[in-house]
Amino acid sequence: MDGARTVRASGAGEVTPDRLTALLAELTRMLLAASGEGASELEHAVAGVAAGFGARTSMVLVPDGATLTVLVGGETRTVAVRAFPDVARLDKVAALKPWTRDVGRGRYTLAEAERTLAAIDGSPAPYPWWLKGLGIVLFSVGFAPLMQPTWYEVGSTAALALVTAALALAAGRWPRLAKVLPLVAATAVSVLVLEVFARTPAHGGAVLLMLPALFYFVPGDLLSAAATELAAGFVTTGAIRLVYAAFLLLQLYLGVMLGVYATGGDTSALFDLAAHADLPRWATFLSWVVFTVGTVLAFAVPWRLLLPLLATVYLTVGVQSAATKLVGEVGGTFVAAAFLGALATVLARRPAAPPRLLLALPGFFTLTVGSLGMRGLTSLAGGHPVRGFHDLLSMVTTVVAIAVGLLLGAVLAQRPRPLP
Incomplete structure (x- = not known):
């Protein structure tokens, strides 16, 4: 035989x-x-x-x-x-x-x-289900100040993220729910925000209150990964991933709209006005610690990698902030993405270092762009076409900036390695 x-x-x-x-x-x-x-x-x-x-x-x-x-x-x-x-x-x-x-080195039979x-x-998950749920909550809360630096944004996100975390954990037990999880989560969050949390414009726009709790489902990373693959020549893979990311984004958008209809409101409720900032700078600075801890727990990253990942997050944010002051928002994002790509590639060379994906992922999330897509779609639905198309155009521009930046950083830092 x-x-x-x-x-x-x-x-x-x-x-x-x-x-x-x-x-x-x-x-x-x-x-x-x-x-x-x-x-x-x-x-x-x-x-x-x-x-x-x-x-x-x-x-x-x-x-x-x-x-x-x-x-x-x-x-x-x-x-x-x-x-x-x-x-x-x-x-x-x-x-x-x-x-x-x-x-690969022939050390195993x-x-x-x-x-x-x-x-x-077959290894078990490193954290129990309740810690994964806590991770999703911390992941959202850490992202909240990026939307609105207010205590109200942080508090409402914590409450809303408990709902999305419960749904995400339930989807792990019921695969049918997983197929429509972004739609269900967006509908639930939309209803709660419109009925409970967005009662006054003083607390900011409804969409800004929704987005942090939905950040776990927003496909900004998928959009950037798709663009990176297209730029690297993986045309089929990148194109399919791009279509899938757009589908997830539309599920979230439809869920938000269903929440509007379920509460008996109209699309004008989807305004995008930021509240007056009252979060101190130290809280905004520490929010990235909360975000990184949430990333570790939500995505089952080994706990020993927390400090290296936290360092990459703060370095990426620092580079983006400094570069933005010099070359603008898009240029700053591109420079930060190139820095992150090069840093992750160089660090991953060490045998004991984690893979490049793990080193880059939290920093990658800090540059994510899917929320701009959500804001653009909901602004269009809310009767704000200029703001909506502006956000969608910003999303496309930022996707390309992140993708090309990551690719450039990796290419500059990568050693030649022909396939066997």
Whole structure:
């Protein structure tokens, strides 16, 4: 039988084409499932593991699937792999980096590689469900001062985020809810804001009160990842991810509109006027600590990475603030994205360092642009076409600035590494 044929790779033990293909297919599935922020590193990671067993691979990639071809011992195997892209379990991403490095260097036999990969895939979540929920709340509260630096914004976001966190946790148990989660969450938040929290213009616009609690679902990171993939030449992957991000954004918009209709109001309630700032500067500064802790808990990032991620957040915010004063908002975002891309790429070179995705993700969120898309759509619906189109144009401009900046930073900092 063809599957019984074995070849020997240096230091790797006996390797059968079928078993190696199964291992690489499982690795591809796990990487796809963690590729919500982009899949540009996936092909190289799989090829590196294959090289550890004297094999070669080629791949045709889309965001939720891949066709993997493995050439080993003169035989070829081709398999199709499917997985929905997400960033829910970044602890697995952190564990896969040393695993792929060691396997690629021939330090594991095939049996050892299979066993350790299965252990990573089957590992329990690092935090209990209630800490994940707390993380979603802190993630939203930390973002709130960016919308409106007011105590009312922070307090209302904490209450609203409890609702979105409960829905997100429920979606983990009921997959049907997960398919329409942005729509359901946006509807619930919209109703609560219009009925309870946006009773007076003194507290700011309804949309500004809604957005922080919905930030966990806003696809700004997906939009930027899609643009990055397009700029890097991953046309199919980037285009599909862009369409999916737009679909999620429309779900959120429709949910907000359903909330307006359910409360018996009209779209004029969706005004976008900021309240008078009363949050002290120290609270705004510390909000990034709250945000980063929320990111760690919400996305299952290992706790030991909190301080490095916090440093990247403050460095990114600092660079963006300084550059904005010199070259404007779009230029500042571009410079900060390039800095973040280069910093994450350089730090990730160290064997003990976390993967580039984990190092860049919190800083990436600080530059996110999906909220501009939401504000633009709701401003249009609320009868403010000039403001609405301005926000949508700003979203497109900022998406490109973040994408090209991240790509430029990574290219400048990356060492050449031809595929095996």
